[in-house]
Amino acid sequence: MNTGRREMFAAIVHDHQAEGRRIRKATLNRIRSTLRSALNTALREGLISENPAARRPRAVVWTAARVEPWERTGERPSVAVWTAEQTAAFLHATRDHRLYAVYRLNALRGLRRGETARLRWVGVDVEHGTATICEQLQRRNGRLTARPSKTALSVRVIALARAMIATLGAHRDRQQAEHRLPPVRLRDLRHGAATLAAGVELKAVQEMWARSASDRPLA
Numbered sequence: 001m002n003t004g005r006r007e008m009f010a011a012i013v014h015d016h017q018a019e020g021r022r023i024r025k026a027t028l029n030r031i032r033s034t035l036r037s038a039l040n041t042a043l044r045e046g047l048i049s050e051n052p053a054a055r056r057p058r059a060v061v062w063t064a065a066r067v068e069p070w071e072r073t074g075e076r077p078s079v080a081v082w083t084a085e086q087t088a089a090f091l092h093a094t095r096d097h098r099l100y101a102v103y104r105l106n107a108l109r110g111l112r113r114g115e116t117a118r119l120r121w122v123g124v125d126v127e128h129g130t131a132t133i134c135e136q137l138q139r140r141n142g143r144l145t146a147r148p149s150k151t152a153l154s155v156r157v158i159a160l161a162r163a164m165i166a167t168l169g170a171h172r173d174r175q176q177a178e179h180r181l182p183p184v185r186l187r188d189l190r191h192g193a194a195t196l197a198a199g200v201e202l203k204a205v206q207e208m209w210a211r212s213a214s215d216r217p218l219a
Contacts, residue, residue, distance in 0.1 A: 101171035129160045
């Protein structure tokens with residue numbers, strides 16, 4: 001895209017010169033700004049999946065030589081990726097997190113955030129160990145909406161190893177358990193404190209917590 005953009009501006013300058021007109025640098029900057037604004041708007045509206053004019057910084061790896069100045073100054077590259085060992089350490093540390101399946105899919109299969117958020121169970125084939133990626137969740141007009149993938153390359157079937165299938169199975173079990181609970185907000189918990197303070201309910205909660213704690217392994 002950068003090459004195409006340079007050719008476009010070169011063509012604009014050439015056309016003006018051919019007509020005997022001079023084009024100012026400020027005019028070229030306004031054209032560039034208008035183009036950038038239009039593409040960013042199209043991206044927000046979900047008309048395009050990515051800004052083709054955006055400069056993509058080269059990703060660097062978090063080697064020890066880059067970790068040291070980051071720890072010392074807090075400055076980091078615009079795009080930096082983990083080593084295999086660092087990725088494994090992260091996945092190990094987050095294995096009990098409710099979004100562990102999301103982390104694993106992104107880290108090992110390269111799914112975009114919107115693709116992961118829109119992946120549905122109907123698109124996961126446990127028997128054959130595949131997942132079909134054909135939609136993504138995007139923010140449009142301030143609301144999240146499901147959108148079909150924009151390009152043929154975005155529509156794809158990815159392979160799922162046995163460990164990934166097991167992770168997704170555990171995630172589905174967690175989802176089903178969560179859906180069996182009636183909905184409640186954080187402020188509802190606060191208002192519920194008045195009910196628990198009545199005595200009987202609070203004692204029941206304490207007894208249930210004590211029983212669950214006694215059943216936990218020591219290590």
